[in-house]
Amino acid sequence: MSEFIQQIINGLSVGAMYALIAIGYTLVYGVLRFINFAHSDVFMVGSFVGFYSGKVLGGTSWAGGLGVMAASMVGCALLGILIERLAYKPLRSRSKLTVLITAIGVSMLLQNVGQLVFGTNPQPFPDTLPATTFQVGGVVVSSKDLVVLGFTLCLLGALEYIVLKTKVGTAMRAVAFNPQAASLMGINIDWIISFTFGLGSALAAAGGFLWAYKFPRIEPFMGVAPGLTAFVAAVLGGIGNITGAALGGLLLGVIETLVKGSRWSTWTEAIAFVLLILILLFKPAGLLGRVQAEKV
Amino acid sequence: MLEVVDLKVGYGAIEALHGISFSVKQGEIVTLIGANGAGKSTTLRAVSGLIRARSGQVMFHGRPITSMPAHEIVKLGMAHVPEGRMVFANLTVMENLQMGAYLQKDKAVIARELEYVFSVFPRLKEREKQISGTLSGGEQQMLAIGRALMSKPRFLMLDEPSLGIAPLLVKSIFEQIVKINRDHGLTILLVEQNANLALRVSARGYVLETGKITLSDNSAALLANPKVRSAYLGG
Numbered sequence A: 001m002s003e004f005i006q007q008i009i010n011g012l013s014v015g016a017m018y019a020l021i022a023i024g025y026t027l028v029y030g031v032l033r034f035i036n037f038a039h040s041d042v043f044m045v046g047s048f049v050g051f052y053s054g055k056v057l058g059g060t061s062w063a064g065g066l067g068v069m070a071a072s073m074v075g076c077a078l079l080g081i082l083i084e085r086l087a088y089k090p091l092r093s094r095s096k097l098t099v100l101i102t103a104i105g106v107s108m109l110l111q112n113v114g115q116l117v118f119g120t121n122p123q124p125f126p127d128t129l130p131a132t133t134f135q136v137g138g139v140v141v142s143s144k145d146l147v148v149l150g151f152t153l154c155l156l157g158a159l160e161y162i163v164l165k166t167k168v169g170t171a172m173r174a175v176a177f178n179p180q181a182a183s184l185m186g187i188n189i190d191w192i193i194s195f196t197f198g199l200g201s202a203l204a205a206a207g208g209f210l211w212a213y214k215f216p217r218i219e220p221f222m223g224v225a226p227g228l229t230a231f232v233a234a235v236l237g238g239i240g241n242i243t244g245a246a247l248g249g250l251l252l253g254v255i256e257t258l259v260k261g262s263r264w265s266t267w268t269e270a271i272a273f274v275l276l277i278l279i280l281l282f283k284p285a286g287l288l289g290r291v292q293a294e295k296v
Numbered sequence B: 001m002l003e004v005v006d007l008k009v010g011y012g013a014i015e016a017l018h019g020i021s022f023s024v025k026q027g028e029i030v031t032l033i034g035a036n037g038a039g040k041s042t043t044l045r046a047v048s049g050l051i052r053a054r055s056g057q058v059m060f061h062g063r064p065i066t067s068m069p070a071h072e073i074v075k076l077g078m079a080h081v082p083e084g085r086m087v088f089a090n091l092t093v094m095e096n097l098q099m100g101a102y103l104q105k106d107k108a109v110i111a112r113e114l115e116y117v118f119s120v121f122p123r124l125k126e127r128e129k130q131i132s133g134t135l136s137g138g139e140q141q142m143l144a145i146g147r148a149l150m151s152k153p154r155f156l157m158l159d160e161p162s163l164g165i166a167p168l169l170v171k172s173i174f175e176q177i178v179k180i181n182r183d184h185g186l187t188i189l190l191v192e193q194n195a196n197l198a199l200r201v202s203a204r205g206y207v208l209e210t211g212k213i214t215l216s217d218n219s220a221a222l223l224a225n226p227k228v229r230s231a232y233l234g235g
């Protein structure tokens, strides 16, 4: 039993990081209707920025760790905005397939630049945030899992506030629903798209930092597997639906961890794909998604 | 106020407007009538910057706005209520109205404007917190007009406000349009297939036929014109 609870906590913390990535896919899909496949590599860059700024800063402290995470988030927000401006914006009137292929190209570019700068060998991530383990009942709890969950909850709360309560968040929802009508309100669509990329990328960066904190070995391809799982999480929750992406991430984290700990552990890598196929077959709109009636 | 000169607009290979010219003066209500597919909506979209003109010029307050993006034109005091209303169905009534005042920084001005819109369409106040997608067609039209008024425009363009709405509501919406024009001297360009109603509230009108303006006169004369009567007023 205590092992099961441990697994659940572990799964939730992995799932929280999937959620942070999945939201970026869903936000961008909401305003531009395409899957930004370079998003998983922005996650990777997030932990790399953490790696370098953590080394520069040195030491282990709450303030320092938070500073490093903030640096990752700001750096990746700028990166996300830059990617959209340089690679996707010129293609906005082209077919979705063109943009999709470009996104895969940007993904490969980031991985290759990562290899150039960082090398191909995994390196240990500096301990920027404090960590201990303790026992509750018979359950061994790593403080890392609690930190990951706590930080994620705070970030999701902030996101919810931005999207639901602020003017720019309302404008994001307006643009997602009907960009033409939004521009008739005086909303600068390009600006809102940039903001959306910045927001999604900052969350992915936080995910990348936390991932490296929990699994402290990083390398330029580290984004690929979590990125794919998070993408499935976004589809599972109903692409375009923020709450769905968060729940999808948590759910996938738990399922994956439970499978890994069972006698079907060899299936761990495949579980996301199996789920993806099942969703597309039986509930293509996702768990929380509605089949959208296109408004004319 | 608005001066359109030899405007040509197309979609891909087809040309929808073959060089049209018309004008709207300060304080007027002007109607653009025409059959389905004549190019009425295209005209409004080109004026408000939603689509690019191929050639010709649009002047607003003596300023060329032909190649300006839509969100910049809004700043000059133009509001466009598009065909099919296009309210943000995923937002509440209040959020839609707030988006209408997106460019307004002054909270007091927004509050005053909101009060005015609620006085014109009390129904919107009752439904303030409702998700707009659940409003009736007529209520969505009120919201679309109210949302446009929130930007405090000097010039308002309405694309078929009567489309798909119960006749009784259409009458009340048109009464409000006239009232808005009278109260604030708001200049209005009205596009309608319901020519009878539109010509009754406007001072002048233009007839658009497959991308060309074929007739322009004051509204009373158009109402009496046998050609207009047979084509647009059902005899």
Ligand SMILES: Nc1ncnc2c1ncn2[C@@H]1O[C@H](COP(=O)(O)OP(=O)(O)O)[C@@H](O)[C@H]1O
Binding pocket: B011, B016, B034, B035, B036, B037, B038, B039, B040, B041, B042, B043
């Ligand atoms: N998005 C579009 N793509 C291609 N053709 C269009 C588009 N919108 C309108 N058209 C064409 O342009 C012409 C004028 O359309 P429109 O301006 O909508 O007419 P109206 O508003 O008078 O009914 C029509 O022939 C229509 O088929």
Ligand SMILES: [Mg+2]
Binding pocket: B040, B041, B042, B083, B160
């Ligand atoms: Mg039309």
